[in-house]
Every structure is written in structure tokens, then in C-alpha cells.
Amino acid sequence: MEYDVIVVGGGPAGIAAALGASRTGAKTLLIEEYSFLGGMLTAGLVAHYDPVQQIEVSGIAYEIYEKLKSAGAIKEFDQNNEPMPFNYWQGGCGIDSEYFKLLAFSLMKEANVSLLLRTVMINAITDNNKLIGIEVHNKSGNQIIKAKCFIDATGDGDLAAYSGAEFFEGYTEDGQCMASSLCFNIGGVNVEELYNYIENNPAELGNHPTQGKYIRNVHKASIIQGFYSLIEKARECGDLSFSLPESGIGMVQLPISGTFHINAVRLPNKNPIDGNDMTELSIIEHSYVNELYKFIRKYIPGCQNSFIMSIAPQVGVRESRRIKGEYVLSVEDIEKGVNFADSIVRNKWAHTDMHSGTGMGWSFRFIEGPFYIPYRSLIPQKIDNLLICGRCISATREAMASIRIMPICSEIGEAAGVAAAIAVRNDCVPRAIDISELQTVLTNYGVRI
Ligand SMILES: Cc1cc2nc3c(=O)[nH]c(=O)nc-3n(C[C@H](O)[C@H](O)[C@H](O)COP(=O)(O)OP(=O)(O)OC[C@H]3O[C@@H](n4cnc5c(N)ncnc54)[C@H](O)[C@@H]3O)c2cc1C
Incomplete structure (x- = not known):
């Protein structure tokens, strides 16, 4: 050939x-x-x-x-x-x-x-x-x-x-190499309930402790990112055992109504071109997805009936x-x-x-x-x-x-x-x-x- x-x-x-x-x-x-x-x-x-x-x-x-x-x-x-320029999360x-x-x-x-x-x-x-x-x-x-x-x-x-x-x-x-993340998609979200919660709790979103506020209008934001107080509450109740990035949980609304992409889990100090590290990342990040998904259902309004649609075939390497x-x-x-x-x-x-x-x-x-x-x-x-x-x-x-x-x-x-x-x-x-x-x-x- x-x-x-x-x-x-x-x-x-x-x-x-x-x-x-x-x-x-x-x-x-x-x-x-x-x-x-x-x-x-x-x-x-x-x-x-x-x-x-x-x-x-x-x-x-x-x-x-x-x-x-x-x-x-x-x-x-x-x-x-x-x-202009409007920002990454907004558009x-x-x-x-x-x-x-x-x-x-x-x-x-x-x-x-x-x-x-x-x-x-x-x-x-x-x-x-x-x-x-x-x-x-x-x-x-x-x-x-x-x-x-x-x-x-x-x-x-x-x-x-x-x-x-x-x-x-x-x-x-x-x-260090930037941390890799295992992404997943969920369905069955009550979008109205979720957005009502965000609108009534604006400090929950895009208000990064060191990076400032990014999201101007949640109804126009493609990425809704944060949920800081819910994360804190779950931690206190022992419902979240692993660390999340300081940006919180990122959700991207997908074309099919009620479906969202979730980007949050990561495991530091791993080398993405090392076979053993990638294996460990895959195992641990799947267990994080399991825990995070339960958190999402229990704590994030509008997500109580959500379900996992798909988990990425591979851990995402940045x-x-x-x-x-x-x-x-x-x-x-x-x-x-x-x-x-x-x-x-x-x-x-x-x-x-x-x-x-x-x-x-x-x-x-x-x-x-x-x-x-x-x-x-x-x-x-x-x-x-x-x-x-x-x-x-x-x-x-x-x-x-x-x-x-x-x-x-x-x-x-x-x-x-x-x-x-x-x-x-x-x-x-x-x-x-x-x-x-x-x-x-x-x-x-x-x-x-
Ligand atoms: C968690 C995460 C979130 C991100 N968020 C965003 C975002 O919001 N917006 C955005 O635009 N970008 C985002 N990125 C960045 C973006 O996804 C990547 O940087 C981009 O996809 C890189 O493109 P690429 O074609 O260079 O590599 P890749 O997308 O990695 O594609 C490489 C391809 O090569 C194949 N391949 C690799 N090695 C071999 C081999 N030896 N033999 C055969 N095939 C092989 C792989 O299977 C893969 O299909 C994100 C990345 C991650 C990990």
C-alpha cells in the first residue's frame, strides 16, 4: 500500500x-x-x-x-x-x-x-x-x-x-501536564427547574474565586459552570469524597432537550503518555463519574430524574x-x-x-x-x-x-x-x-x- x-x-x-x-x-x-x-x-x-x-x-x-x-x-x-469580546462561557x-x-x-x-x-x-x-x-x-x-x-x-x-x-x-x-478529564453526558434534566435555580442563586455560577465572574446571562451561556455551594454542602454531608476543580462543575447544554455534557472530574499528577498512568486515570475517573452523577441527581435542582446517557470512551487529554x-x-x-x-x-x-x-x-x-x-x-x-x-x-x-x-x-x-x-x-x-x-x-x- x-x-x-x-x-x-x-x-x-x-x-x-x-x-x-x-x-x-x-x-x-x-x-x-x-x-x-x-x-x-x-x-x-x-x-x-x-x-x-x-x-x-x-x-x-x-x-x-x-x-x-x-x-x-x-x-x-x-x-x-x-x-465584544464575549467570553467562552457566555457564547x-x-x-x-x-x-x-x-x-x-x-x-x-x-x-x-x-x-x-x-x-x-x-x-x-x-x-x-x-x-x-x-x-x-x-x-x-x-x-x-x-x-x-x-x-x-x-x-x-x-x-x-x-x-x-x-x-x-x-x-x-x-x-506537570494539565490534568486529564473523563467527560460524560446526562439526559432527563428538567431545564426550566435548573435555570430557575441558577437565576435565583447567581453566586453559584461562573463566579470563580480568582478568575472573576464570567457568565453575564445564564440563558445565553453555553457553559454553566460552578455549583459551589452545592458542592460544599455535599462535602459536609460526606456525599463527595474527591476534589473538584476550583471552577466547579461544567455543564454544556446539548441539542436534544434536557441533555447536558458534564466536564468536572480529574486526577492530578498523571502522565497522559504513560500506559500505566492512563489505566489508573481511567479506573479512578470512572469511579469519580459514578460519585459525581449521584451528587448531580441528589443536589442539583432539575437533575433528580437525570440519567447517564454516555461516558466518554477515553479520558480526555488536554x-x-x-x-x-x-x-x-x-x-x-x-x-x-x-x-x-x-x-x-x-x-x-x-x-x-x-x-x-x-x-x-x-x-x-x-x-x-x-x-x-x-x-x-x-x-x-x-x-x-x-x-x-x-x-x-x-x-x-x-x-x-x-x-x-x-x-x-x-x-x-x-x-x-x-x-x-x-x-x-x-x-x-x-x-x-x-x-x-x-x-x-x-x-x-x-x-x-
Ligand atoms: C476535558 C477537555 C475539555 C476540552 N474542552 C474544550 C472546549 O470546550 N472547546 C474546544 O474547542 N476544545 C476543548 N478541548 C480541547 C480539544 O478537545 C483538543 O485540544 C483537540 O481535540 C485536539 O485536537 P487534535 O485533533 O489535535 O487531537 P485529538 O482530538 O486528541 O485527536 C487525536 C486522534 O488521534 C488518534 N490517535 C492518537 N494516537 C494514535 C495512534 N498512535 N494511532 C492511531 N490513531 C491515534 C486518537 O484516537 C484521536 O482520534 C478540551 C479537551 C479536553 C480533554
Whole structure:
């Protein structure tokens, strides 16, 4: 089997990379370890598609948003007359992640992307800094698959790391990676009762002890986050034994009435690229979900008849490897809005969303944009025919905390896919392509750069 472009990892970045490469004429294969695509959006049940980026989000990230919207697979909140920039909790939408799986398959089919599912990439075959092939494992056993160009969209930077690329890890800099969280969805919520409670107890929500008040209008808020006094009460009664993040319990309303996504549990001091740590995380966080769900039913008004609809197939990983590339994007670049000559992503504004790795702390900071991502952050040092995209691109921790949200990962992925196709077409390595050609193709696809 030989392809022009192989994309490893079918999350928001990998989906866009495969579409970008195939639509630009490359014979493309997308490899994914699950039997469905979506990455954190589906396997992690991360249901919140960032609001603010939608205003400026473009290309495949916007196409996905529009398609979800036209299918009724989005719970959107009217943001008219909200002061700008409105914040993360106030705006945005809840996504039906099951529908997203169907959409992802139809997008792949339309673009003629070949798929290899339930397949894990386990090794890289290199020769003098050139990536020749990858070794994958599935029910057929181990196989080697070759391509002219590869894209690492694994989130964890597995392919780049296996190829020998250097990388940063959160915990090598300051002893921690952001904590991982097991998300779940509940149904059967009496929304009116829940919102009445919140309206009558405004201090319960978005009133973060150190970060200030975020939610202006609960009826417009896509994320309702807090429930501080209820948590306190349950603790006193012995109904909550584990620690919750200082932001409290996050609930995102989903398109089907009475259904919510819950993001709250976490276990500090674990390494997301360590098999034993991930096993421990999975076991312990499932027990936390069990306890939290009982808490939700007993304490949160409107949730007394709720039930668990689904628990994410995997613990959601916020941070692991960041591959060292030709350029390391910094938060100062984002703050100053440095407009790189090789910019491939432009977004209106950013936020750094850092969750503690050693405790339950959390810091959140808004950065007014625009900000840009350079193509060089997608090119690993040394390895020639490999591009990286999504949350593992070359960036500092704080910059990664800004670019890791799904629409931006998708925008980065699209650029990587188009760049790989151009490299194959011009018979050169990705770092040698003509940047203006890449930018022209992206612009023609409707991407703002
Ligand atoms: C708890 C939590 C809450 C979040 N909240 C939000 C939010 O509200 N809004 C937002 O926009 N973002 C949010 N994020 C961030 C966002 O979900 C991720 O940063 C984003 O999904 C990263 O996209 P990606 O495509 O780079 O990686 P991923 O989404 O992780 O996708 C990687 C894909 O690669 C596959 N893969 C990995 N290794 C291999 C391998 N070796 N072989 C084969 N396949 C492999 C995986 O199965 C997966 O499908 C949140 C993340 C978490 C964990």
C-alpha cells in the first residue's frame, strides 16, 4: 500500500488535514485507532465548539460548524447585543458528538479519503531523517504502510516522537501536564427547574474565586459552570469524597432537550503518555463519574430524574507532547498579534486556558487578537517529510493552551493537509514548498490567514 499522504489520527486536526490533502489532489489515507472519527470531540465527548472563533473561524472548521448547524446538531445561543469580546462561557454551542461521527464519515467519502480504522500506528521507519513508512497494528496483525508525506495528527505527537523528532512535555518544564478529564453526558434534566435555580442563586455560577465572574446571562451561556455551594454542602454531608476543580462543575447544554455534557472530574499528577498512568486515570475517573452523577441527581435542582446517557470512551487529554519545530510559537506572539510572513491561521482572539497538573487549580486569560500561527510551527526539526498539526504543534505551553481548542486545531490541520499535497505535487519536502502557493490555495478555500 502506498499513498501520497498519510494522516495519523482522526481528531479535529486529522479530519481537516485529510480533507485538505485530498481536496488538493493527494491520494490520502487517514488512520485512526477508534472505529469512528472525531478525536476528543467524540472519543472524549468534548461537546463545546468554541464560540468566539466562529466569528473568525474559517475553512473546514467553519464548514463543519455550518453542516452541524443545518442538521440541527448544535445547541446555539443567541449572542446578539452581547458586548465584544464575549467570553467562552457566555457564547458557543453544544455539539451532538454522535451526529458528528456521521458527518465526519460523509465528509471523508465526499473527498475520497481512504480510511484505516481500529488501527494503531506503533512505529516509524526512518532513513537519514526521512520518514519512509509507518508500522501499524490492527486485527490483520502488523503492517508497514508507505507514503510520500506524513502528517502527525495524533494529539500526542506519537508519529513525530517515534520518528525521532525532539519534543517538549509539559512536565519537563515545570513538573506537570494539565490534568486529564473523563467527560460524560446526562439526559432527563428538567431545564426550566435548573435555570430557575441558577437565576435565583447567581453566586453559584461562573463566579470563580480568582478568575472573576464570567457568565453575564445564564440563558445565553453555553457553559454553566460552578455549583459551589452545592458542592460544599455535599462535602459536609460526606456525599463527595474527591476534589473538584476550583471552577466547579461544567455543564454544556446539548441539542436534544434536557441533555447536558458534564466536564468536572480529574486526577492530578498523571502522565497522559504513560500506559500505566492512563489505566489508573481511567479506573479512578470512572469511579469519580459514578460519585459525581449521584451528587448531580441528589443536589442539583432539575437533575433528580437525570440519567447517564454516555461516558466518554477515553479520558480526555488536554496536554502531552509538543513537537519541537522550525519555530516555537509563544504566547507573546499571540499577545502581540505577530503577523508571520508564513501565517497559515488567523483568529480573532485567543484565551489561554491552563488547568493545573498537580492540583485542582485553573487559570484563564483572554487575549484580544488577531493572532496568527506560522507554517514553521508545523514542521518538525530534522524529520523531512512529516508535518504536525493539532495540539502537538511546536508551541510553548501557554501558547498551546490557546491554540488547543478544536476549531483552531482544525484550521491548523487543513493547512498541514494542503501543504503536504503541495509538497507531493512539487516533489519536495514540506519545508521547501513555496509559502505563497500554500497561502493562495488556503485563501481560495476560504481560509482567512
Ligand atoms: C476535558 C477537555 C475539555 C476540552 N474542552 C474544550 C472546549 O470546550 N472547546 C474546544 O474547542 N476544545 C476543548 N478541548 C480541547 C480539544 O478537545 C483538543 O485540544 C483537540 O481535540 C485536539 O485536537 P487534535 O485533533 O489535535 O487531537 P485529538 O482530538 O486528541 O485527536 C487525536 C486522534 O488521534 C488518534 N490517535 C492518537 N494516537 C494514535 C495512534 N498512535 N494511532 C492511531 N490513531 C491515534 C486518537 O484516537 C484521536 O482520534 C478540551 C479537551 C479536553 C480533554
